[in-house]
Amino acid sequence: MAAPGGAEAPAAGDALWAEVRGLLPGAEEGLTLALSGEVEDCVLPLLRRARGLLYGAAGRPCGEAAAALRRLGDVLRDYSWEKLNVGPWxxxxxxxxxxxAYGCLFGVLAEVAAGRPLLPAVRLCDMGLLMGASVLDNVLARLVRLLQGHLPRAERRAAAEGDAKRARREPAAAPAAQAEEAVPLLRCPSLEHFRDNWLVPQKPVVLEGIIDHWPCMKKWSVDYFCQVAGCRTVPVELGARYTDEEWSQKLMTVSDFISQYIVNENHLGYLAQHQLFDQIPExxxxxxxxxxxxxxxxxEDDITINAWFGPEGTISPLHQDPQQNFLAQVFGRKxxxxxxxxxxxxxxxxESQILHNTSQVDVEDPDLVKFPxxxxxxxxxxxxMPGQVLFIPVKYWHYVRSLDISFSVSFWWS
Structure with missing residues (x-):
């Protein structure tokens, strides 16, 4: 039961704090504060002071101790944020x-210790996962999964079911492919057959039947993402395509992304990132x-897994990638x-170095005077189609347009 003002009742708060503390080392010296390089001299004393506040209390830090831990988390994040934004990533x-990441961790612990609402703590975990580096055996990933399970059901869903229902609309028409230009379709080829006929000669092919057993094929939908990840903060690309002048990036919750860019037909945005599956292991x-x-x-650890979730009409301009690519379609069509x-x-x-792997041509409406x-x-x-996987050989140029609300997973491998 919630206490007045949104804080949890003491008994519930103590129980949650016990679970959270169970993810951390039992003794102060176990929280090593190890860093993979040099930082300014003022930083380590701040880290040690925060650690002392965390372990100095007999139970959970409350009152002044929790407030001081929160301030230290703010200082660590603000100070390191400047260092994260001074040049190329x-x-x-x-x-x-x-x-x-430590600043996020101490901030989260202060929020939970003080019995404050959990959504800001979940956002802090996500910011640490997105912008930080792993600390304490990736404790932020374990912590956010725990906190998410304690969110009230209404907050976990965040996006109303009505939004997900409004997102279902009539499918768009696709250009008809002539037989001579259609990518071949193959069902469950053997490894040897795929290697000899497609991988070695570097020829595209659509594979069927190879992901039918994935749980996502039965579970995933817009509404499912509202339930599982609605409160999670993720990077979103805004605009129809990344070559447009108005294209930009923004951090927002999955539920806000669905509400503003999946349901709203007048806005185009794309959730496209390789960290999603590490950030949300579910x-x-x-x-x-x-x-x-x-x-x-x-x-296997060298394979890059990317998520692509967006509305009808989103476009990846004609471009090429430096590795082999399996593009698996979970729902929607492309x-x-x-x-x-x-x-x-x-x-x-x-000609620019940044976009040298991208064509200047709009392939569905080419300017043949400019590009004869x-x-x-x-x-x-x-x-x-859903359940199909396209093999895109390395350096093969490809253009992609979503015909429906679509979720794809791509695997880059060498």
Missing amino acids: REVSKAWRQVY LKEDIGIPDYCCLGEGE YIRLYSPQDSENLYPH NFRKAAFQSCVL
Whole structure:
């Protein structure tokens, strides 16, 4: 039962705190505060002070101790945030990302210890998972899963069922593919057959029957995402395509994304990220890695898994990727065109380094005066249906347009 003002009753708060503390080392010296590099001298004393407040109380930190722990979390996050935003992300020190994660962790612990509402604590966990680096055996991932289970049902759903129902609309028409340009369709080929006929010669193919056993094929829907992940904060790409001038990125909850960009037909946005399944393990448990990835040279841990969730009309412009790609369609349909790397000169890639893997041509409405050689480029196409998996060879150009509200999972492998 909730206490006045939204705080939990003491008994419930003590029980939750006991569960939360169970995820942390039992003694202060076990919380090592190890960093993967150098940080400024003022940071470690702040970390140690926060740790002392956490372990100094006989039970859970309350009153002044909880408030002081919260302030230290704020300071650590604010200070490290500046370090995370001074240059290209790849150049950001892992040590500063760990400091940010510790700041999130101490902030979450302060929220729970004080008996405050849990949604802000869940958001802090997500920010640490997105912007920080793993600390204490990825404690933030375990912590957010625990806290999410304690949210009131109404907050967990967050997006109303009516939103999910309004999201179901009539399917859009897809361009008809001529027989000579259709991507071949194959059902459950053997590993040897796939390797010899498609992987080695680097030819696209649509595979059927290889993900029918995934739990997501029966479970996932817009409403399911409202229930499982509605309160979780994720990065969203806003706009029809990433080459548009108005394209941008924003952090928002899954329920807000569904309400504003899945249900609202006047706005286009895409949840596209590779961290989703690490951030929300409940979703990762519902998928698998295609067996054919074992034909690659890398280990399973080297496979990059991406999530693609968006409304009808969202477009990935014609582009190429540096690895082999299996694109698995969970629900909804996608119209896809594929062009061989041999046609690269006819596809007019951008000259800038950032977009050198992306064509300047709008493939469904090409400007043939500006890009006359585009008409010379031969393509294959398909409408990828739920349960189908498209093999896109490395460096193969591909253009994707969602025909419905759509969720896809892609696997990049070498």
